[in-house]
Amino acid sequence: MAGTGKLTMTRQRKAILDELASTDSHPTADELYDRLRRHLPRISLSSVYRNLEALSRAGMVRTLAVAGSQKRFDADTREHYHVRCSSCGRVADVPLEPMLQLDKEAARLSGFDVTGHRLKFVGLCPQCKAGQAHQGRAHTGHEEANEDA
Ligand SMILES: [Zn+2]
Numbered sequence: 001m002a003g004t005g006k007l008t009m010t011r012q013r014k015a016i017l018d019e020l021a022s023t024d025s026h027p028t029a030d031e032l033y034d035r036l037r038r039h040l041p042r043i044s045l046s047s048v049y050r051n052l053e054a055l056s057r058a059g060m061v062r063t064l065a066v067a068g069s070q071k072r073f074d075a076d077t078r079e080h081y082h083v084r085c086s087s088c089g090r091v092a093d094v095p096l097e098p099m100l101q102l103d104k105e106a107a108r109l110s111g112f113d114v115t116g117h118r119l120k121f122v123g124l125c126p127q128c129k130a131g132q133a134h135q136g137r138a139h140t141g142h143e144e145a146n147e148d149a
Pocket residue numbers: 085086087088089090124125126127128129
């Protein structure tokens with residue numbers, strides 16, 4: 001990883017980064033705290049929050065804002081897309097090439113200097129799909145209609 005820069009790499013920050021890099025589940029601060037406590041019993045939830053904010057400001061972790069629920073964090077800071085399960089809320093990576101052409105096209109149509117775009121996929125994860133098949137019950141997802149990116 002390039003340019004880790006100005007941020008002082010304390011032991012806790014290192015542990016948080018390592019823990020985050022070891023999972024692709026895009027955990028919330030609370031979930032990370034639960035995992036970190038296993039090997040750092042004295043770590044506090046507030047220091048996990050504080051360190052995540054600092055790491056995020058330094059560009060070393062990505063923050064995924066999800067309307068109506070807790071922020072999730074990602075150690076993969078490269079441009080990539082996510083899909084969120086409309087039933088259980090879990091977030092997974094979508095290994096699509098970043099659509100840079102989209103930025104150019106948006107710039108052309110709007111006259112803006114477009115610096116990026118946010119694209120989030122929504123759907124039903126394999127686990128929920130399987131669970132649903134078992135119960136033979138249709139899930140409409142209508143309660144997600146007011147979800148915002
Ligand atoms: Zn799901």
